[in-house]
Amino acid sequence: MQSLDDRHWHPPKSLPLLLGGLVVIVASSSAAGWWLANTVQREPVESAAVATTPEAIAVRVAPAIEQTTQADRSAIGSTEAIDTVTVTSRVMGQIQRLSVEEGDRVSQGDILVEIDAKDIQAESNRATAAIAQAQASVTVARSAQIQAIAGKNQAVAARSQAEAQFNQAIANRNQAQAQKRQAQAERERAIAAKREAEAQLSEAEAELADAKLHQQRMSLLYSQGAISESQLDTANTRVSVIEARIGQIEAGIDQADRAVAQTEAGIEQAEAAIAQAEAGVERARSQVSQADAAIEQAQGAVDQAEASIAQARAGVEQAQASQEQTIANLDYGTVKAPFDGVVTRKHTEVGAMAGPGQPLVTLESTEKLRFSAAIPESFVKQVRQGDDFEVEFDAIDRVVSGQVTQIIPSADPTAHNFTVKIALEYEPDLIPGMFGRIRLSAKPSVGEQGAYWSALSVPKTAIVERMGITGVYKVVDDRARFQAIATGSETGDRVEVFSGLERGDRVILQPSADLKDGTTVTVTNS
Numbered sequence: 117m118q119s120l121d122d123r124h125w126h127p128p129k130s131l132p133l134l135l136g137g138l139v140v141i142v143a144s145s146s147a148a149g150w151w152l153a154n155t156v157q158r159e160p161v162e163s164a165a166v167a168t169t170p171e172a173i174a175v176r177v178a179p180a181i182e183q184t185t186q187a188d189r190s191a192i193g194s195t196e197a198i199d200t201v202t203v204t205s206r207v208m209g210q211i212q213r214l215s216v217e218e219g220d221r222v223s224q225g226d227i228l229v230e231i232d233a234k235d236i237q238a239e240s241n242r243a244t245a246a247i248a249q250a251q252a253s254v255t256v257a258r259s260a261q262i263q264a265i266a267g268k269n270q271a272v273a274a275r276s277q278a279e280a281q282f283n284q285a286i287a288n289r290n291q292a293q294a295q296k297r298q299a300q301a302e303r304e305r306a307i308a309a310k311r312e313a314e315a316q317l318s319e320a321e322a323e324l325a326d327a328k329l330h331q332q333r334m335s336l337l338y339s340q341g342a343i344s345e346s347q348l349d350t351a352n353t354r355v356s357v358i359e360a361r362i363g364q365i366e367a368g369i370d371q372a373d374r375a376v377a378q379t380e381a382g383i384e385q386a387e388a389a390i391a392q393a394e395a396g397v398e399r400a401r402s403q404v405s406q407a408d409a410a411i412e413q414a415q416g417a418v419d420q421a422e423a424s425i426a427q428a429r430a431g432v433e434q435a436q437a438s439q440e441q442t443i444a445n446l447d448y449g450t451v452k453a454p455f456d457g458v459v460t461r462k463h464t465e466v467g468a469m470a471g472p473g474q475p476l477v478t479l480e481s482t483e484k485l486r487f488s489a490a491i492p493e494s495f496v497k498q499v500r501q502g503d504d505f506e507v508e509f510d511a512i513d514r515v516v517s518g519q520v521t522q523i524i525p526s527a528d529p530t531a532h533n534f535t536v537k538i539a540l541e542y543e544p545d546l547i548p549g550m551f552g553r554i555r556l557s558a559k560p561s562v563g564e565q566g567a568y569w570s571a572l573s574v575p576k577t578a579i580v581e582r583m584g585i586t587g588v589y590k591v592v593d594d595r596a597r598f599q600a601i602a603t604g605s606e607t608g609d610r611v612e613v614f615s616g617l618e619r620g621d622r623v624i625l626q627p628s629a630d631l632k633d634g635t636t637v638t639v640t641n642s
Contacts, residue, residue: 172594172635172637172638173596173628173630173635173636173637174638175591175596175627175631175637175638175639175640176626176639176640176641177591177624177625177641178574178578178622178623178625179620179622180572180573180613180618180619180620180621180623181572181573181619182571182572183571183573183607191489191490191491191536191553191554191556192489192552192553193487193488193490193551193552193553193554194487194488194549194550194551194552195485195486195540195546195547195548195552196486196487196488196548196549197457197480197482197484197485198485198486198539199455199457199480199481199484200478200479200480200481201455201478202475202476202477202478202479203228203451203475203476203479204472204473204474204476205231205451205471205472205473205474205476206448206472207231207448207470207472208469208471209231209449209469210231210232210467210468210470211229211230211231211464211466211467211468211470212230212231212232213227213229213230213466214229214462214464214465214466215227215229215230216228216459216462216477217459217462218459218462219458219460220458220459221456221457221458221459222453222457222459222479223453223456224453224455224456225452226452227450227451227452228451228453228459228477228479229450229451229476229477230451231448231449231470232449239438239442240442240443240446242438243438243439243442244439246434246435246438247436247439249435250428250429250431250432250434250435251428253427253428253431254425256424257421257424257425257428260420260421261418261421261422261425263417263421264414264418264420264421265421267414267417268411268418270414271407271410271411272411272414274407274410275404275407275408275410275411278400278403278404278406278407279404279407281399281400282397282400282401282403283400284396284400285393285397285399286397286400288392288393288396289390289393289394289396289397291389291393292386292389292390292392292393293386293390295382296390298382299379299382299385299386300383302375302382303375303379303383306372306375306376306379307376309368309372309375310369310373310376313369313372314369316365317365317369320358320361320362320365324355324358324359327351327355327358328355330351331352331354331355334347334351334352335348335351451476453479455479455481455483456481456482456483457479457480457481457483458548459477459479460479460480460548461477461478462476463476463477463478464476480548482546482547482548483542484542485540485546485548486518486521486537486538487505487507487537487538487540487552487554488535488536488538489535489536489538489552489554490534490535490536491534491536491556495556496523496534498556499520499523499536500520501520501521501522501523502520503520504517504518505517505518505519505538505554506518506554506555507538507540507552507553507554508553508554509546509550509551509552510551510552511550511551512543512545512546512550514543516540516541516543516546516552518540519538519539520536520537520538521537521538521539522536522537523535523536523537524536538554571612572613572617572618573611573612573613574610574611574613574617574623575609575610575623575625576606576609576610576611577609577626578623578626578627579603580627582598585600586600587599587600587601588616588617588624589623589631589633590621590622590623591622591623591624591639594637594638595634595635596634597634598633599616599617599621600616601614601615601617602616622639
């Protein structure tokens, strides 16, 4: 066993010797509520009294500061089972045997309770007889199905012949439609070529008009001797070239018109072929429809036969399901342990009637235990899910390793604690409810080393107890305000403060017994 003392940190020689031990102060919540209620009720009266006091009370103060202190803290808790189940009955019957007592250890599969199931056995016998009767009905229905299928096959053969004729007619129509589409495509290409030629013609005519205007200007300039003859020739040549191009474009338009006319004739021919093919399709479709009617009639007979079979099979399945349920209920009459564990409670006794959902025994697993402990809020940031801890159990003189699996993110408003759950390694001597403790360490300040850590503290002379609550008087807006605090270990003349104060808060030293919450004060020291 690993000793807890072996894991203590030892302070460096360069630091002052700290006082050992952990000071745990628990304030009574009922006393706290009574004191706070009376404080609220007295406060207006006390404030009025202060208002009539001619002089404020002189006090000396000291700030709450951070200093080095021992880091180790202990948190106590207990073990609890991770797997807990209340075993219930699934059938109705009288309990014949209850083979466990509270505190008994059981293994998975051990018999816990036996329930009388005579009525269930009778139901099983009736279900077996019903199965034989339902299977005979299935045989009769299958004979009718065979005859109906033969008639349907004849109708299907006739339809196949009609469908072949229909497909041939469809193929002829598709071929004619393809020819029509091809002729239409050629017509569209001819029309597109004509439109393109017409667009080119319009462009060429516009260019010709511009060329002729330019030719006229060149002729005028030549007659005036402003340009050379070659320049005039260039203008004349341009006009001639454009006129020749226009002639070619017009010839292309004529050719496109002839192509359009030719493709339209092809379209008319294709449409005639399509009409002839459509007539063949309709004739074939009529033959297919007649065949379909014959198949539908035959299918009706088949469906009726299959419905009879389905009904007969449903009767078989219903009888089998009833039999399976009764067999299962017979098995449910013997209740077994779902896992290894300890019986923590018996909910019934031998001779009592059990019903579906009625609790029989409660079983807790001893294989999987966890340790649950409350830790001060000042240490909660130092505990993370997945952290490894060692838990000391005095009852079995063991230290058991574990890992944090859960941190309850809601602090107790009275004790200012958080709940931490640690999954423990298997230890055969551990049982649910066993007391244990873990060690916590606060985070060290920058530059600190060894066993000394930074923590908020106040002078011991500032701490008072009012109505069972430990606290200090703070100076707030020149008035004394009582503040409950949670204290830790003492170091010299100072006491560690877990919660209730912030760094820099001014606390009154050696407060007199007459000092009340809300009293006006005058600070005499800086």
